Amino acid sequence: xxxxxxxxxxxxxxxxxxxxxxxxxxxxxxxxxxxxxxxxxxxxxxxxxxxxxxxxxxxxxxxxxxxxxxxxxxxxxxxxxxxxxxxxxxxxxxxxxxxxx
Amino acid sequence: xxxxxxxxxxxxxxxxxxxxxxxxxxxxxxxxxxxxxxxxxxxxxxxxxxxxxxxxxxxxxxxxxxxxxxxxxxxxxxxxxxxxxxxxxxxxxxxxxxxxxxxxxxxxxxxxxxxxxxxxxxxxxxxxxxxxxxxxxxxxxxxxxxxxxxxxxxxxxxxxxxxxx
Numbered sequence: 001x002x003x004x005x006x007x008x009x010x011x012x013x014x015x016x017x018x019x020x021x022x023x024x025x026x027x028x029x030x031x032x033x034x035x036x037x038x039x040x041x042x043x044x045x046x047x048x049x050x051x052x053x054x055x056x057x058x059x060x061x062x063x064x065x066x067x068x069x070x071x072x073x074x075x076x077x078x079x080x081x082x083x084x085x086x087x088x089x090x091x092x093x094x095x096x097x098x099x100x101x
Numbered sequence: 102x103x104x105x106x107x108x109x110x111x112x113x114x115x116x117x118x119x120x121x122x123x124x125x126x127x128x129x130x131x132x133x134x135x136x137x138x139x140x141x142x143x144x145x146x147x148x149x150x151x152x153x154x155x156x157x158x159x160x161x162x163x164x165x166x167x168x169x170x171x172x173x174x175x176x177x178x179x180x181x182x183x184x185x186x187x188x189x190x191x192x193x194x195x196x197x198x199x200x201x202x203x204x205x206x207x208x209x210x211x212x213x214x215x216x217x218x219x220x221x222x223x224x225x226x227x228x229x230x231x232x233x234x235x236x237x238x239x240x241x242x243x244x245x246x247x248x249x250x251x252x253x254x255x256x257x258x259x260x261x262x263x264x265x266x
Contacts, residue, residue, distance in 0.1 A: 006150070007211045009113045013139075015204045016120040022196035024124070028174040032136060035167060036120055039143055050150040057226045060152050061239055067162055068246045072253035074167055078174045079257035086263075091178035 006047035014040035027084075027093040031077045038070045109149055116142035129175045137168040151225035 013036060020033030042063045049059020085091055119139030126132050140163035147156035235243055 004211055005109065005113075006146070008208065009116065009146070011204060011207045011211065012117055013120055015200050015207075016117070016124065018203070019196060019200050020124050022200070023193045028171065028178060029124075029132075031174070032123075032167075032171050035163075036123070036136075036139070039140065039163070043143060043146065046147055046150050046152050046155060050152070057230060057234055060155050060226065060231060061235060063152075063155055064158065064235070065242060065246055067158060068250065071162055071166065072249055074170055075257045076253050076260070078170060079260035081174065082177055082261050085178045 003047055003051040006051070007044060010040040010043040010047070013037075013043070025092045025094060027081050027091050027096070028078075030093055031074060031081065035070060035074060038066060042066055105149060109146070112142045112145045112149070115139075116146070129172070132175070133168055133172045136171060137164050140164040140168065153225075154228045154231055 017033045017036035017040065020036065021030055024030055024033065045059045045063045045066070049056055049063075052059075081091070084096055088095055116139050119135045119137075119142060122135035123132055123139065126135060140159060144156040144159040144164065147153075147159055
């Protein structure tokens with residue numbers, strides 16, 4: 001199995017996630033499209049840690065940290081989204097036009 | 102080699118199909134299930150890359166935690182009526198064109214670069230090795246990650262709690 005097929009799969013997933021971020025209006029969809037992009041990056045890290053020029057375990061360790069940060073980001077992002085929804089009564093990302101609480 | 106290629110093809114088709122259904126489905130539960138499907142397929146691909154512990158972590162955190170978080174998020178904020186049925190607007194065409202050109206550039210770069218082959222076949226790292234590296238070489242980032250999780254937990258509670266009148 002070559003490295004390029006894993007990289008191609010990660011690129012496809014990243015582009016799907018990027019399309020979701022750029023074209024969706026619902027803020028929850030934006031948040032989870034970002035999660036999809038982070039997963040594509042994790043796949044790249046693991047593929048390089050197994051099939052790269054210098055196979056090394058460090059790629060997997062980096063992936064653990066990325067997963068941790070992504071989980072924290074999803075939790076805080078959802079909390080911000082829910083408090084914004086209480087204030088604005090909408091989940092559409094283009095209605096959020098003010099930072100003032 | 103052949104069986105690995107077969108498994109990789111099936112898992113990647115599942116992952117891409119799940120992602121596409123996630124973006125295109127209208128119902129909330131279909132979205133959540135297809136996203137969980139993508140995460141499960143990625144866990145299978147981690148198994149193929151012989152990162153077993155990481156595959157289990159992926160199933161636990163992504164397919165278990167983040168999918169449930171997504172269902173909560175969508176059900177707590179009700180989507181506006183008529184928003185999925187809106188016509189395909191010009192900014193969506195622009196973003197689609199941008200992403201297709203970006204994708205073509207990435208693919209050209211990936212396939213033009215020389216094929217990387219590992220110098221020597223390494224044995225797959227065991228969980229014991231991962232643990233010893235995580236607690237020796239990466240001890241400080243590990244502790245920082247725990248602080249980050251604590252701060253995120255407190256921050257999420259503070260942000261999402263109702264204001265006292």
